[in-house]
Structures are given as structure tokens and as C-alpha cells.
Amino acid sequence: MGKFFDDIKPVHQDFIAAQKLFFVASAPLSDQGHVNLSPKGLDSFRVLSSSKVAYLDIVGSGNETSAHLRENGRITFMFCAFDGPPNILRLYGKGYTVLPGDPEWPELSALFTLLPATRQIIVADIHKVQTSCGFGVPLYEYTGERDHAAKWAEKKGPEGLEAYKAEKNLVSMDGLPTELGA
Numbered sequence: 001m002g003k004f005f006d007d008i009k010p011v012h013q014d015f016i017a018a019q020k021l022f023f024v025a026s027a028p029l030s031d032q033g034h035v036n037l038s039p040k041g042l043d044s045f046r047v048l049s050s051s052k053v054a055y056l057d058i059v060g061s062g063n064e065t066s067a068h069l070r071e072n073g074r075i076t077f078m079f080c081a082f083d084g085p086p087n088i089l090r091l092y093g094k095g096y097t098v099l100p101g102d103p104e105w106p107e108l109s110a111l112f113t114l115l116p117a118t119r120q121i122i123v124a125d126i127h128k129v130q131t132s133c134g135f136g137v138p139l140y141e142y143t144g145e146r147d148h149a150a151k152w153a154e155k156k157g158p159e160g161l162e163a164y165k166a167e168k169n170l171v172s173m174d175g176l177p178t179e180l181g182a
Contacts, residue, residue: 005129007050008091012129015089016047016079020142024055024122025076026068026095033174036064042145045077046111051126053077053091054098054108058117058149059161059169065122066097066179067172075124083141086134095124097179117153117161119169120179 005012016022022045027035044056057065069075073094081087098104098121108121153161170181 002130002132005131006127008047008053008126008129009050012089012131013047015081015087016045018084019079019081021080021082022055023078023080024065025078026065026074028068028172028174028176029072030174033172033176034064036062036068036172038065042115042149044112048111048123052123053093053126054111054121054123056109056112056115056118057120057122058115059119059153059165061168062173063119063169063178063180064172065095066120066169067174067176069095069097069122070179070182071176075122077124080137081134082137083139086137088132088134088137090130090132091124091126092128092130093124093126095122097121098123099179115150115153117149119165 021039021041023037023039025035025037027033040055046054048054065075073096075093075095077091079089098108105121108123156164165180169178171177
């Protein structure tokens with residue numbers, strides 16, 4: 001049932017654009033390290049070309065993806081149809097972190113609505129795309145976005161966000177440096 005492709009086809013791009021939720025997976029090279037799997041939403045994903053994607057990343061309690069990408073670049077994205085016909089789409093690639101102040105920031109950040117908690121943009125070059133049936137994915141109804149991240153960031157303020165990133169986002173849970181901690 002699964003099919004593989006060398007790039008993101010227009011039908012894949014249409015499917016991605018219709019999804020309200022996606023998942024990001026990354027892992028360190030060490031077999032003692034922890035695999036990271038994070039849900040993402042907030043209209044934060046963009047297909048840049050048939051082989052390149054990016055997502056706007058907000059401040060969180062960890063920064064595992066950035067640390068893993070800095071170490072080895074491996075990243076996988078997964079999109080599931082929670083309504084309509086069943087489908088799962090995975091994008092396999094090599095990624096990197098773009099921070100405010102980096103040369104790519106102005107062009108990439110213009111593609112998103114920046115949020116008070118914006119931390120970085122994750123970019124990935126995609127080398128393999130997989131679709132599969134998704135028959136086991138349940139149906140869910142989308143009722144809206146949560147506003148907790150925006151309220152939390154506004155309450156922290158710019159200095160509070162910087163202090164939080166310095167405390168929580170400079171290294172991974174396995175001690176690997178992130179781009180913020182480099």
C-alpha cells in the first residue's frame with residue numbers, strides 16, 4: 001500500500017496544505033540518546049519547492065530538533081488525514097536551523113506570521129516522500145487553534161522569553177548543543 005516518491009508532488013503539497021497538525025521526528029546518533037517526536041500546528045509549515053520545506057518553530061520546554069539537526073541533520077515529518085479520505089504522508093530529509101539574524105531569516109520569516117514566541121525556523125531538504133493508507137487513523141473534527149502559546153509569550157515578555165530560552169533551549173535533554181547554544 002505504501003508508495004515512495006523522490007520529491008513532493010503537487011497532490012502531496014495540496015494534502016499538506018489541508019492539514020492542521022503535523023509531527024516532526026529527529027534523533028541523536030547515540031543509541032543512548034532519546035528520539036524526539038513533536039506535534040506542530042499554528043499554520044507553521046511551508047512547502048518551499050518540490051524538495052524543500054520549512055516550519056516556524058516557537059519557544060518550548062526543549063529544543064531537541066535543533067540539537068539533533070546540528071549533530072546529524074536527520075528529520076522526518078508526518079501528516080495524517082484526520083478527516084476526509086484516509087492518508088498518511090511522510091517527508092524524509094536533512095535539515096538545519098535558521099535563527100533571527102542568519103542570512104536566510106528575512107526571506108524565510110516573510111513566509112510566516114511571526115508569533116511572540118517565534119524561536120527559529122527549521123528548514124529541510126527532502127530526499128524521499130512516502131504515502132500510506134492511514135486506515136487506522138481515527139476521524140477528528142478541527143475546532144480551532146489554542147491561544148496558550150501566545151498568551152504565555154506575551155506574559156513572559158521579550159526579556160522573559162530570552163531568559164527562558166537560555167534556561168531551557170541551549171542543549172537537548174541528552175546534552176547536545178542547539179543552534180541557540182552554539
